[in-house]
Amino acid sequence: MTTQSHETAVLRARDFWASLVLIALSLFFLWKTSAIPLFGENRAGVSGADWYTSAALVPLGIFGGLLILSCVLLAIAIRSGGAAHALSAVGIGWDRAEALRFTTIAVMLFFYIAGLVPRVDFILASGLLITAMIFGYHGGHARRALLSAAMVALAGGYALIAHGPQAEWNAHSDDWLTLVCWLGLTLPVLRAARQERALRIVPVLAFFAPFILVCAMAFGFRQNVPARGGLIFKQIEYHYYVTLRPLWKD
Incomplete structure (x- = not known):
């Protein structure tokens, strides 16, 4: 063989x-x-x-x-x-590259599910995860995977430690840190996109995919979305009911 x-x-x-x-x-x-x-x-x-x-x-x-x-x-x-x-x-x-890949994926998913989803704005949390997943594993670069996992772990770990109890889930310091981590990870994505054209769509996809999903859940299917008082969704919900709905009700 x-x-x-x-x-x-x-x-x-x-x-x-x-x-x-x-x-x-x-x-x-x-x-x-x-x-x-x-x-x-x-x-x-x-x-x-x-x-x-x-x-x-x-x-x-x-x-x-x-x-x-x-x-x-x-x-x-x-x-x-x-x-x-x-x-x-x-x-x-044993394969070192495979072990690194599965370990970093496990770290991202753990901090996303346990730390970010219940406490951080859904668009911010999911945008960070989508950016980390695509950038971390496109092209098989180990440093990118480590950087991506570190960003998600930083944001999720802070949310988990600083706002662990459910009574503190509406605080926004973890939202702001997640936004900073997302923007910080987007910068190397844009730099790498000069040579790797497939990465150019990552910032657009990372924002609009969770944006469309959370709006469909909340306003289309009337679902209870996670972190409803999050930094971005709170503004979306306010303008939907206060600004947009009166337009087609009149």
Whole structure:
């Protein structure tokens, strides 16, 4: 087996194991989401309304989509021989680059989910994460991954420590720090975009993707969004109800 074919076999084997883990996580969270009323039923004293206002809608979409993508990845891995190689232990072994990649991803996701999402404005938190994920792993540069993980860990760690109790979740110092980290990470993105044209869309995507999602959740599906009193969403919600809605009500 040539070096290139061996590396391909290892990657397909890791795809196989990764898809199994993602499928298990997706099924677990779909099972937990099933406890949220969807069609107006009453569970654990919580009464649901119409399906399109249910809090279960967004997690069902996210984890349902993740399950589908995981199954696609599993099918590709099996079709390309990844399952056979995985079961023969070809994909098992220490790889420093792989270990660094999975460690930095785990750090980002932990501080995003545990620190940023409940406390920091959704647009700021998600914009920082999207920027970190794309910049950190586009091109396979280890320093970029470390810098991206450090930025997310700094913002999420501060939010977790400084505003841990739920009574302090509406404070804005963590919003401002997250904004600074996001802008600070955007600067090397723009510098790298001079040579890597694909990175030019990152600032636009990092802002508009969470902006559209949170507006759809809050005003389209009437969902309760995380950190509703956040620095940016608080202004969006105010102008939606005070400035925009009266225009089509009159």
